[in-house]
Amino acid sequence: MKPYSSLKSILAEFFPLHRTLASDDHDKTLEIVGSYMPDSSNYTIETYAPLTPVWTWKVPERYVVHEAYLETEDGERIVDFKDNPLHIVSYSLPVDKVLSFDELQPHLYFNEKRPHTVPWVFKYYERDWGFCLPKNTFDKLPRDRKYHAVIRSEFVTDSAQGFKVATAVVHPEGGPNPEAGEFLVQAHTCHPIQANDDGAGVVSTIELARRLAENPLPRGSMSIRFWFGPETIGTIAWLAHNESLIPNLRGGIFMEMTGNKNKIAWHHTRQHNHLLDQITHYQLRNIEHEERDFAAAPANDERVINGPGVNVPCISINRWPYDEYHTTDDNLDIMHENMLVGAAQIAEEIIRIYASNYIPRRTFRGPVFLSGHGLWVDWRENWALNRAIEKIMMRFEGQHTVFDIAEQVGLDYWTRARVRRKIQSERICESASHPIGGSDLVGQIANLSHPKS
Ligand SMILES: [Zn+2]
Structure with missing residues (x-):
């Protein structure tokens, strides 16, 4: 794994590339991403042959653009693919035609609200050809002239030059636990x-x-599986080729648009009140955020993961909406390191609770001898926790998860982590006389009741 100075610096490496569905620049992007993934995560790129049926879809062809430009009939160049790949509609058909302005106009795209930008337009499936340009440029085009539209594009169906996605897996301490399954994170x-x-x-x-x-x-x-690839069709092609993974997927997060200066938003799972929703809700309770229904705009691969025949509970995290969306203004200038890292942190905290959550089962009888097991909490140091212990001990009947129990007795899941940090910073040993808290206490009593082999 290559070290990195900032997330923005990694982004800057692949930002300028013409990363469309299946393309040489998309391949390069997956290579760059892989170079920063942990060495132990077995980052793997899979390739699927173009036009292979995948569920009700088919794998897209590789898209190659040799040259593309729009000029007036007398050779004055208006836009050129060389200057910016957004100047052509993604997956444009080839064209080489002289047209009147009226004939050309249905093939021109601009953004009314941001007249200085080039919009991003794609026609992956209802194929056509087209150019994208600033509204300001469009307004100045002479209406009485003829135009020469040239797109020399190619749709490659060679199976060796297929459509690519990448996955990697990070396991918990001690390796995978097949019973716990996997949690999926996608971007x-x-x-x-x-x-x-x-x-x-x-x-x-x-x-x-x-x-x-x-x-x-x-x-x-759970093990955490990471997935990178083109939206929607990427996930469909991957799952269609790896259906055996589906029963092991226990939840997912779709991460997108995490770098602009906006509060975080999350979208519910399709189940709406799944444990994953509850944990996300809990985790964001003190952070200003927006909460949306499943598949509210912007909807993405959660519609595949949490969709028909898959139905793995999947939330989405993003900082949408933002005005620069799908234009040349969506560039490095609007990226903020603390926003990028902040989103990673939120996802991390949700996963740390969800992926390690389990249902403890009592094997003891009677109240637990707390001090005998180093679990006694001094009421002078933590009254609430001291009072909660009775309630905790009543909740190991195989109905509640560790997270549920912490919620029911009103304990902060993360108290424990903060206390541990404090103890470490004071450089004194942790001992039973120090207050412990949160679900960790639940977990410790639970372990006592149900020792894991
Ligand atoms: Zn988009």
């Missing part, structure tokens, strides 16, 4: 020369992978 790599959508989600996901590799989840937790 997409397919928007040419745009930063927030979704290069931002990609680098936030890299940061998340690094954190979970450096400080693994506790033994017995």
Whole structure:
């Protein structure tokens, strides 16, 4: 794994590339992403042959643009693909025609609200050809002239030059636990020369992978699978080729548009009140945020992961909406390191609770001899926790998860982590006389009641 100075610096490496569905620059992007993923995560790129049926879809062809420009009949160049790949509609058909302005106009795209920008337009499936240009340029085009439209593009169906996605897996302490299954984190790599959508989600996901590799989840937790590729069709093609993974997927987060200066938003799972929703809700309770229904705009791969025949509970995290969306203004200038890292942190905290959550079962009788097991909490130091212990001990009947119990008795899940940091910073040993708190206490009593082999 290459070290990095900032997430923005990784983003800057692949930002300018023409990263459309299946393309040489998309391949390069997946290579760059892989170079920053943890060495232990077995980052793997899969290739699917173009036109292979994948569920009700088919794998797209590789798109190659040799040359593309629009000029007036007398050779005055208006836009050129060389200057910016957004100047052509993604997956434009080839064209070489002289047209009147009226014939040309249906093939021109601009953004009314941001007249200085070039918009990003794609026609992957209802294929046509087209050019994208600033509204300001469009307004100045002479209406009485003829235009020469040239797009020399190619759709490659050679199976060796297929459509690519990448995955990697970070395991908990001690290796995978097949019973616990996997949690999926996705970000997409397919928007040419745009930063927030979704290069931002990609680098936030890299940061998340690094954190979970450096400080693994506790033994017995879920493994975390990371996925990078083109939106929607990428996930469909991947799952259609890996259906055996579906029963092991226990939840997911789709990360996108995480770098602009906006509060975080999250979208519910399709189940709406799933444990993953509850944990996300809990985790964001003290942070200003927006909460939306499943598949509210902007909807993405959660519609595949949490969709028909898959239905793995999946939330989405983003900082949408933003005015620069799908234009040349979505660039590195609107990316903020603290926003990119902040989104990774939120996802990390949700995963740390969700992926290590389990249902403890009592094997003891009678109240637990707390001080005999180093679990006694001094009421002078933590009254609430001292009072909660009775209630905790009543909740190991195989109905509640560790997270539920902490919620029911009103304990902060993360108290424990803060106390541990404090103790470490004071350089004194942790002992039973120090207050312990949160679900960790629940977990410790639970372990006592149900020792794991
Ligand atoms: Zn988009």
